[in-house]
Amino acid sequence: MSRITLSQFLIQQQRDGERISADLRFLIEVVARAIKAIGNAVGKGGLTNSLGEAGGENVQGEVQKKLDVIANDILLEANEWGGHLAAMASEEMDLPHQIPHRYPKGEFLLLFDPLDGSSNIDVNISVGTIFSVLRCPEGASSAAEIGEQAFLQAGSRQLAAGYAVYGAATQLVLTVGHGVHAFTLDRETGSFVLTTEFMRVPEDTGEYAINASNARWWEPPVQRYVEELVAGKSGPRGRDFNMRWVGSMVADVHRILTRGGIFMYPKDTKDPAKAGKLRLMYEANPMSLIIEQAGGAASTGHQRILDVQPEKLHQRVPVILGSKNEVERVAAYHQAG
Numbered sequence: 001m002s003r004i005t006l007s008q009f010l011i012q013q014q015r016d017g018e019r020i021s022a023d024l025r026f027l028i029e030v031v032a033r034a035i036k037a038i039g040n041a042v043g044k045g046g047l048t049n050s051l052g053e054a055g056g057e058n059v060q061g062e063v064q065k066k067l068d069v070i071a072n073d074i075l076l077e078a079n080e081w082g083g084h085l086a087a088m089a090s091e092e093m094d095l096p097h098q099i100p101h102r103y104p105k106g107e108f109l110l111l112f113d114p115l116d117g118s119s120n121i122d123v124n125i126s127v128g129t130i131f132s133v134l135r136c137p138e139g140a141s142s143a144a145e146i147g148e149q150a151f152l153q154a155g156s157r158q159l160a161a162g163y164a165v166y167g168a169a170t171q172l173v174l175t176v177g178h179g180v181h182a183f184t185l186d187r188e189t190g191s192f193v194l195t196t197e198f199m200r201v202p203e204d205t206g207e208y209a210i211n212a213s214n215a216r217w218w219e220p221p222v223q224r225y226v227e228e229l230v231a232g233k234s235g236p237r238g239r240d241f242n243m244r245w246v247g248s249m250v251a252d253v254h255r256i257l258t259r260g261g262i263f264m265y266p267k268d269t270k271d272p273a274k275a276g277k278l279r280l281m282y283e284a285n286p287m288s289l290i291i292e293q294a295g296g297a298a299s300t301g302h303q304r305i306l307d308v309q310p311e312k313l314h315q316r317v318p319v320i321l322g323s324k325n326e327v328e329r330v331a332a333y334h335q336a337g
């Protein structure tokens with residue numbers, strides 16, 4: 001079997017399909033390189049002094065783990081100098097990160113959740129990295145400082161999105177708007193090798209993912225939906241459902257891309273100030289583009305996630321994504337009130 005590496009795949013996308021420019025190809029290559037470095041750091045586990053808490057909180061008031069900070073630094077350093085970016089934004093940083101003056105600036109904005117599933121780091125369960133690429137608006141790119149405003153674009157405007165999952169194998173899953181493709185890191189050669197082309201999320205599923213400890217705070221449509229799943233054969237659905245919750249969105253979404261399912265982090269009333277837990281720009285948008293590109297659906301319950309007009313860089317949003325028919329059912333329950 002001939003092996004196609006990520007580099008070859010990207011060159012094909014640029015040359016034959018004209019789906020990406022040389023600069024976007026370079027950007028993805030650089031992100032993939034950073035992902036390899038993060039995977040190495042994660043893979044060292046307790047051998048280095050990199051487990052545990054960093055001693056600070058991020059802008060969202062969440063405890064930062066040492067590896068959150070390490071992963072963030074790796075992505076910043078890798079992407080600063082290449083001349084492909086106008087600025088970066090990260091879940092772990094209050095404000096957009098400016099490209100230092102000594103380097104040239106490019107046309108793209110890179111957004112990332114450097115380490116997703118941080119609560120799983122110390123227990124050796126899969127974590128990951130999620131990223132999203134936008135074009136910097138023309139007026140904004142000539143400014144000395146790229147402000148938050150430049151990033152506030154709906155998810156449908158993403159040029160590329162992807163995630164890495166640091167599991168038993170390190171995998172990189174990518175879309176440039178023409179299907180979703182998975183690459184597996186060959187640790188012997190150091191290359192990402194194409195292992196699944198055009199991933200598809202089955203339209204129907206018998207598996208769901210939700211943190212059920214929040215059940216008493218869910219809104220009625222989600223309560224109704226999950227109650228019906230739990231009732232299984234003896235309820236209105238007339239069949240049994242299975243439940244899985246890793247607690248790392250990357251791992252839960254990866255399972256859904258591989259064998260179907262529905263993932264929900266809905267709005268709840270636990271903290272009325274928050275519209276949900278997951279972040280629109282670093283988690284919901286990139287994952288929604290990937291899921292839609294694989295034939296699935298992604299909704300807040302009331303609206304397609306990719307159509308949400310962001311108001312703040314660190315904004316949170318309810319997330320319901322995965323197998324199309326189930327996501328549409330949950331949206332219909334929201335409509336019914």
Ligand code: AHG
Nearest residue numbers: 113115116117118119211247248249
């Ligand atoms: P992060 O580690 O980047 O803050 O993200 C964690 C997210 C997501 O990965 C996961 O689906 C969810 O939080 C888990 O939340 P609970 O701990 O509430 O189950």
Ligand code: MN
Nearest residue numbers: 113115116117
């Ligand atoms: Mn996350």
Ligand code: MN
Nearest residue numbers: 113114115116
């Ligand atoms: Mn994170």
